[in-house]
Amino acid sequence: MTLENLINQKPYEKIKYTIRRHPVTFFPAILLFFVLLAVPVGIYWLFVNSTLKILLENAAYFTMITLAASAYFLSSILFFYTYFVAFYLDLWIVTNDRILDMEQKTLFSRTISEVDLYQIQDATSEVKGIFPSIFNYGNIILQTAGPVPKLIFKNVHKPHELRQTILDLSAEDKKFHEQTP
Amino acid sequence: MFSIPLYAALIIYFIFLFIFLLFFITNLLHIILTGTTTFASFIVTLIVFVLTILTIFITWKFLQNTDWTQSVTIWDSSWLSSLNNTIQ
Numbered sequence: 183m184t185l186e187n188l189i190n191q192k193p194y195e196k197i198k199y200t201i202r203r204h205p206v207t208f209f210p211a212i213l214l215f216f217v218l219l220a221v222p223v224g225i226y227w228l229f230v231n232s233t234l235k236i237l238l239e240n241a242a243y244f245t246m247i248t249l250a251a252s253a254y255f256l257s258s259i260l261f262f263y264t265y266f267v268a269f270y271l272d273l274w275i276v277t278n279d280r281i282l283d284m285e286q287k288t289l290f291s292r293t294i295s296e297v298d299l300y301q302i303q304d305a306t307s308e309v310k311g312i313f314p315s316i317f318n319y320g321n322i323i324l325q326t327a328g329p330v331p332k333l334i335f336k337n338v339h340k341p342h343e344l345r346q347t348i349l350d351l352s353a354e355d356k357k358f359h360e361q362t363p
Numbered sequence: 364m365f366s367i368p369l370y371a372a373l374i375i376y377f378i379f380l381f382i383f384l385l386f387f388i389t390n391l392l393h394i395i396l397t398g399t400t401t402f403a404s405f406i407v408t409l410i411v412f413v414l415t416i417l418t419i420f421i422t423w424k425f426l427q428n429t430d431w432t433q434s435v436t437i438w439d440s441s442w443l444s445s446l447n448n449t450i451q
Contacts (some may be wrong), residue, residue: 185398199386237430242369242435245426249376252422256383256415263411267390270404271397 189275189282198351199276201237201344203337211265218258224285245363264289274335278351283333299355301328305348307341324348332345365438370431380419387415 185197229238237243271286281302283295302324309320314337322335322345338344394404 183396183398188398241429242433245369245429246372246435248422248425249372252418253376253379255418256379257409259414259418260383260386263390263407264386266407267393270407271393271399273397273399286393286397289386289393 185275189277191277192279195277195279197277199274199344199347200273201276201335201338203272204339206313206319207337208266208269211269212260214260215262217345218261219255222254256319272336274338276348276351279355281348282332283330283335286333287292295330295333297324297326297328297330297333299348299352300359301326302348302352303327305345307345318326322348364436364440366434366436368432369429369450372435373431383415387411 186329187198189197191197199272213347237247251356266287268286273282273284275282275284278299280299281297283297284292285293285295287293304325306323307316307320307322307327309318314320317339319339320341322338322341324333325331325333326333335341335344382387391408394400
């Protein structure tokens with residue numbers, strides 16, 4: 183399936199931006215993944231250097247420990263993949279007509295909100311903290327007159343520039359709606 | 364003393380693998396059905412797939428000569444008494 187099909191793109195509509203969270207904000211998950219992978223290595227080292235070493239020498243216990251370690255590694259891999267999917271499927275699509283906010287909260291929870299550009303009343307962009315300032319990412323908060331009163335773009339790259347672009351597109355759409363009765 | 368046959372652990376492991384597979388496919392379907400089949404999602408899926416195969420392969424390598432019919436003691440009350448003796 184393509185994004186055009188997903189958003190039911192109208193004939194006159196063009197996708198201007200497809201925005202995801204800044205890749206730097208995924209870094210803590212990668213770090214946690216490596217820590218999780220290193221934990222069994224530490225536990226193995228403790229086993230080898232203690233009286234529990236006899237457990238590894240018993241064939242039956244060795245089998246049980248190997249199966250448990252394998253299940254642990256696979257769980258860590260699955261956790262990483264699920265986190266990546268939740269991260270990567272958080273998506274904002276800006277077209278010349280509307281903004282779509284697709285939020286993947288958990289593996290089985292997805293929210294899609296839609297706002298017409300001409301309904302945007304106010305836009306705020308913020309960059310808070312050391313890492314956001316270094317890597318230039320932050321939030322954009324849009325106030326609208328539509329059924330979705332507030333739309334938040336979380337941890338997007340170049341929020342100040344993007345806010346201005348959205349305001350320009352909104353102004354164009356307002357002009358279009360004023361001209362067509 | 365409470366013992367179980369070793370193949371019981373293998374059955375539990377296979378049940379775990381089945382649940383793992385279900386979640387993996389669910390994640391993959393999410394990526395495909397939401398139109399996010401990009402280079403980044405392909406690379407991450409490939410890494411996850413390779414790591415999974417590698418983990419299962421190494422597990423199989425370690426356990427290929429295991430006698431699954433032998434039993435393993437998972438609880439023995441003598442362990443507690445020996446622990447008490449150690450503390451005293």
